[in-house]
Each structure stands twice: as structure tokens, then as C-alpha cells.
Amino acid sequence: MTASVISAESIPGTGRAAQGAIELRQVSKHYGDVVAVDELDLTVQPGEFVTLLGPSGSGKTTTMMMVAGFEEHTAGTVLIDGRPVDSLPPRDRNLGVVFQNYALFPHMSALENVEFALRMRKVPRPERRQRAEEALDRVGLGKMGGRKPRQLSGGQQQRVALARALVFNPAALLLDEPMAALDKRLREQMQEEIKTLQKGLGISVLFVTHDQDEAMAMSDRIVVMKDGKIVQSGPPEEVYNHPLTDWVASFLGDTNLIPCTIVERNGEEAVVDLGGLGLAKVRDRGASGENYAVSIRPEHLKFRTRAAAGNGCAATLVSSTNLGATVRHRLTAGGHELQLRELSSDRGTRILPDEELWVGWDADKAQLLVLES
């Protein structure tokens, strides 16, 4: 484990009054015939960490650019702390911005890059230098202020960009795939550091990623986008465990999708017919469409004894693959191909190829959803 170099305690201004509410009301962006963002309603509460998660081209960057003021929207209103900012230039919106393509100035040192944000905001020179040094300290680069960007690693450059975004005590931070260029290890370290920094400052963050693991790890709330629209929004566990459509379920990870017909719906619960898998009680979020399926995450499918109560049926093991920490089993059950994932340490010794097995799941882990595809 690498120790976190960004320290929340060292941050002046911790515990300041809550600010940094971002609100988009019916915001759209058209590029000719392309509808990049389509009547988006979105709120970030003060101190909240909200992630826009979606595939490439779903409108995430366009949304960020409109909040930051680098793109003009076609329709709608953007408010920051309740104030419409549509006619304000970026520097007057009081937002710290780290974009993937918003690079450091190569001819300036790290310190000068951070100072630049203050120069733009007409902060007097002596104060500028001191605040920039503090900001670099905060991201663990206090000793590297004199280096040019090319003398810094990718992770260090990202830290400078973060210091530059924070140095003027912005109301909120906008981070658009800030870790996309980093390798996995460094990315995970930066994720934790940004999270610690954000909590320490109590600052709101609007974050963009196409990486569902990153979204799960960092967010208070995930907003899933597709084709310029929000398709689902909620806390990470809720969106992961209770997707409303097969598209959301599959975008957020592996899942078993079992087509079904609805027998009965009673508020939060439904009884469905899973064909060869029989009748089952499942969770219901009230999604409505033409075709339905039940989503059960591979880790929620369990080997059971035949006598165990609840949902389940006989299954045949097709293959088992050791993935290190987990084992993925492919099964067939009731005419469906299913995936079951268990921890390698839990791996059942009883499982032999071609042996008849029983698999089951808890009713609250099976989610009724709309089949779009």
C-alpha cells in the first residue's frame, strides 16, 4: 500500500459554509443534427460527489463543458448556488476544472501553472505565490514546484492540475476523466486521494468517467447517461443492484438476464415466471415496458443444497475459470446459461464436472427490469 500523499487535514477552509450546488434545468446541446445533450435535469447538492457515467459519445463531456462555461447550451439553464450562470464566462463561475484535454502549460513550472489560475482572477502577486505553494503542498508536490510538466510523471501532472483547480477555493470541482491516462494502480491511488480531499474540503464534485468501477468507488450518486439522456440515477449500490433496464445492468457489470413474464406486481415485489426456472419472487422498481427480464448478478447466484428454501433450481456445470480472487462458473439451468461467481477461498470442493447442482439466489438480489434490446 502506498500512503496517501494528499492530506485533508492540512487544508485551510475546511468546515466552511456549504456551497457548490450545481443545477441543470432542461439543458440541451445540439451540434447541427446531433443532439449531444437532451433536456437534461441534474442537481449536485453542496458537498455531494456525483458521477456522470456513460459510454463514449453519451454527452458527458458536453454536459461538463456547459457547466464550466466552455460550451454554450442550445436550451435550458445552468445554476450555481441558485444563481443562473448562463451569461458568465468560465472564470467567473467559481468552478475548479480538471479536464483530460485541459493540459498544463508546458513552458511554465508546476508552481507557475497553479499560480496562473490566481493571476486570471486578479489575485495580488505575493498572495498568489503563497497560495500556489500551499495548493501544491496539499497534493503532495510541495518540493516539485520548480519542475516543468515534462519533468513530472503522469500522476504528478494530474496532481498539479488538481492543485490548479483548487487553489482559488472554488465552489465545486468538475473532473472529466482526470485519471484516464494513468495506469490502473496509480488510478486507484488517485481515486482514493481525490475522495479524501473532497471529503476533507466538503466540496461538491461533478465527475465524469466511462469506467463503472471508478464510478462505484468514488460516487455518492451515479448518473447513468446514454444518448444525451439520463437513464438512471442513484447511489452506487442501488444502481448496481437495482438497474431499471438490461442496458444499465450490463453497462455496470456482468449480470445474468433471464427473460420473464410478470404474474403479479405488489409494490416493491413481483412474482415472475422465469420459464424453465419456474416462478420466483423478485424486487420491483416499477419499470414498465414491453418485455421484461430478471437480473441476477453472478456473485448473487449461490450453490445451494436441494433442500434449501427460496428461489433456485437444478443446474449443470459447464466450466469453471479461476480468475485469481474469484472463480467464474458457467452453468445451464432451466434452459438458461448462467454465470456464478464466488470467491476462490469459498470454492466448493463438492463441484465436479457434469454433477447435478442446485443453484439459488435471495429474492432481494433479483431485480425485475425492462428488456430494451
Ligand SMILES: Nc1ncnc2c1ncn2[C@@H]1O[C@H](COP(=O)(O)OP(=O)(O)O)[C@@H](O)[C@H]1O
Ligand atoms: N464540437 C462538436 N461538434 C459536433 N459534434 C460534437 C462536438 N462535440 C461533441 N459532439 C458529439 O456530441 C456527442 C456527445 O459527445 P461527448 O459529450 O464528447 O460524449 P462523451 O464525453 O460522453 O464521450 C457525440 O455524438 C459527439 O460526437
Ligand SMILES: [Mg+2]
Ligand atoms: Mg468525454
